[in-house]
Amino acid sequence: MSLDRIRRRLQRRNLDALLVTQPENRHYLSGYTASDHGIAGSAGVLLIPATSQPYLLTDGRYRLQAEEQAPEFQVRVYHRGLLPLLRRLFTSLRLQRLAFESHYLLHSVYCDLTKLAERKKVELVPLVGLVEDLRQIKNEAELALIVAAVRINEEVFATVYPQLRPGMSEREVARLIEETMHQRGAQGPSFPTIVAAGANAAKPHAVPTARLIAQGEPIIIDMGLKIDGYCSDMTRTVVLGRPDGRILELIRLVRRAQLAGQQALRAGVSGSFVDQVARQVITEAGYGDYFAHGLGHGVGLNVHEGPYLSYRNRQQLRPGMVLTVEPGIYLPGWGGVRLENMAVITANGCRILNQDTTFLDV
Amino acid sequence: MSLDRIRRRLQRRNLDALLVTQPENRHYLSGYTASDHGIAGSAGVLLIPATSQPYLLTDGRYRLQAEEQAPEFQVRVYHRGLLPLLRRLFTSLRLQRLAFESHYLLHSVYCDLTKLAERKKVELVPLVGLVEDLRQIKNEAELALIVAAVRINEEVFATVYPQLRPGMSEREVARLIEETMHQRGAQGPSFPTIVAAGANAAKPHAVPTARLIAQGEPIIIDMGLKIDGYCSDMTRTVVLGRPDGRILELIRLVRRAQLAGQQALRAGVSGSFVDQVARQVITEAGYGDYFAHGLGHGVGLNVHEGPYLSYRNRQQLRPGMVLTVEPGIYLPGWGGVRLENMAVITANGCRILNQDTTFLDV
Known part of the structure; x- marks a missing residue:
């Protein structure tokens, strides 16, 4: 069905075929799940003619998996x-106008492809986001996988949270989380788990270190997992022992910003609007300079994909x-607070996919 | 020191600066180790002027890590x-000729950069592999990390191998391996661990499945880990219980090809020569069509990097x-055999970094 929609879009634009190089687009359209070794180590590409059977092009190592x-x-x-x-x-399909994924083709490969296309008198047409646009709207089967990924992620958090003790290292906690993900049947983490305590929590993309977690400091845990390729993503900020006044203030502020964002999240408004609504809560409290990232992002086969809740996204949801809704405040030298839920936009508002309410403990 | 070499190369080519977008090149030149979320989720780039102080450009999330x-x-x-x-x-540095990494810049980003460069009258010069060329030759500090990565990888294998039992799933074995890597202090696997038993072993890049491993079938285990960014990579083919005649024949044949490759591996010969020497052993035994990949690849900050032992690489080692030396034979429907060691090229030949000799058990 997705293939048919791609074919119709190609026909409307008078394109003979689309070369699909982006790996999640390849998975989405074909069902083929092999992993690339980075963009230079592709496990294959799709060539989708506008009016005939599609091809999966790969090397000998992946033949059996591709055929299956x-x-x-x-x-x-x-x-x-x-x-x-x-x-x-190019010859056997008599291609004249070939679209390619400009946002997932290396400049060097483009140069080689250009030489080939010139010899074969094929016109190359750069496209951005044709398949990604389809992927933004999830069907029921996709949503079921995402819901499962969120639920299992929360189960993992609920298993690990009571085991946290002062003196465990950030890395130890991250390993425990990822180990529990595998035990619960996840395909793997959807990104490297973040456990950032104390001053490390001032880095929104902190990597877990050997630093030991201590009583009373903010601990940011940002974790997600994959089920059949579909991702979840959740952040909680927790404190062992009694939080001080500043942590309480910031957690409550970030939670208010998150609730404002969640309430603004609905069909018809833009991503920048939702970002602005949540950001305003933090800005009015005087912490605007310390919320240095967008409010949220789409989640699907990629843990970060469109649409974005950011000043840049003027498109209607x-x-x-x-999407995620994840405001944060980061104070260099002190630490940070971030809370992240996932939500699906419905006919009249949105449905929050998370049920965990650990932030109420703090 | 690497920075100085890059600057000299820029000066020789009359280039004002190099934009470094490839993440392992960024790590190599700057020491900054943040991970990208794929090519579209960069954690920063380097801008290295030919004659002045270099810049690391990133977003707010990574500022502290970058500065540290x-x-x-x-x-x-x-x-x-x-x-x-x-x-x-561009303005403050008065750039006129800017080199960029053609092999690690997306076509869409190149298009945006071109528009900017045209407005600023900056000439863009595509380069491929300038930093990668430096990275191919490892210094003592790098070699020490690689040797550590190989040694710990072998310790992990030696821990897990005696625990293998019929009835364990491929996935269970892969998890046990990766868990043991973390226990031994590795930063993580250098690629998703491959455990492929029976017919699955006919896929050189198999993903571990729920399939249970059985007595008497070939089990390919391909595993590697990272220490401070530097990778190891090793493959063993093992059998639980008594191997049949065909497995014995193929393991011995693949081992002979590997020894031939290792003996041919030395400074002054080309990658294609070494590939050819090992391949010939397999071809003469009638299995040439079933060895459908190159003999080996460089290993460093990337688990797959140049130089390649492949018909395509005419450059002198x-x-x-x-490098890895990893011949294999894959018979669809039956299974496969692959043996992989790592070696460093020395003044007079090469030194094999692996000491494990499990293949002698079979």
Whole structure:
């Protein structure tokens, strides 16, 4: 069905085919789940003609997996790189206008592709986000996987939280979380788990260190996992023992900003509007300079994908979009507070996917 | 010192600066170790003028980490994306010719950068592999980390191998391996651990499944870990219980090919020569069609990096290069065998970094 929608869009734009290089788009359209080793170590690409059967092009190492997982696709194996195989397909499919994913093709590969296209008189048309646009709206099956990923993530948190003790290292806690994810059947974390205590919590993207967690300091735990490729993402800020007045103040402030954002999140408004509503709560309290990232992002096959809740996103939100709402305040040298839930936009507002209310403990 | 070499190379080519977007190059030159969320989720870039102090450009989330880890660099934070900050630096540094990493810049970013460069009358010069070329030759400190990564990887294997039992799933074994890596102090696996038993072992890049491992079948275990960013990579093929004649034949054949490759590996020969020497052993035994990948690859900050032992690499190997030697034979429907060691090229031959000889058990 997604394939049909892509084909119709190609036809409308008078494009003969689309070359899909972005790995989550490849998974989304074909069902083929192999992992790339970074952008330079691709496990294959899709070539989707506007009016005929699609191809999955990969190398010999992935042939069996591709054939098993992508039965709608003709699997073609390249032995000496992708370009010689593409050259043959340019001819056999009589391509004249080929779209490619400008946002997931390296400049160097583009240069090689250009030379080939010139020889074959194929016009290359850069596209950004054609498949990603489809992916923003989740269908029921996708939503079920995301809901499962959120639920299991919360179970993991609920298992680990009571085990936290002063003297455990950030890294030890992160390992315990990821180990528990695997025990609960997750495919793996959707990003490297963040456990950041005390001053480390002032880094929104902290990497867990050997630092030991202590009583009374803010501990940011940002964690997510994957179920059949679909991601969850949740942040909690916890304190062992009695929190001091500043932590209490900041957690309550961030929670107020989150609630304001969640209440503003609905179809028809823009991502920048929702960001602005939550940000204003923090700005009015005098901490605006310390909330140095966007309010949220889409979640699906990528843990970070569109749409974004950011000053940059003027597009209207639509039902079926799944987003995080994650305001934070980071004070260099002291620490930070972030709270993150996931929500799906519905016909009349949004539904919060998280049920954990640990922040009420603090 | 690496920075000085880069600056000299820029001066020789009459380039005013290099924009470093490749994350391992960034780590190599600056010491800054933040992880990107894929190519579209960069944790920062370097701008290295040919004759003045270098810059690390990142967003607010990474400021503290960047300042801590890269004291030689001026850290500049962008609030509204990289390009507006670059525009200001183009002016203040009076850039005229800016080199960029063509092999690690997305086409879409290149298009935006081109517009900016045209307005500022800056010439963009695509480069491929300038920093990677330096990285191919490891210094003593790097080699020490790689040797540690290999040694700990072997300790992990030696811990897990005696625990293997029929009825464990591939995934369970992979988890046990990665768990043991963390217990031994590794930063993490250098790639998702492969455990592929029976027919799954016919996929060189198999993902561990729920399939239970059984007596008598070939089990490919391909594993590696990171120590301070530097990687190891090792493959063993093991059998629980008594191997049949075919497995014995193939393991011995693959081992002979590996020994031939290891003996051919030395300074002055090309990567394609070493590949050819090992491949010939397998081809002469009639299995040439079933060895569908290159013989090996460089290992360093990337688990797959240059130089490659492949028909494509005509460049001479040099002392200080670290490579894998990993012939394999994959029979669809039956399974496969692969053996992989790492070696460093020395003044007179190479030194094999692995000491594990589990293949002698089979």
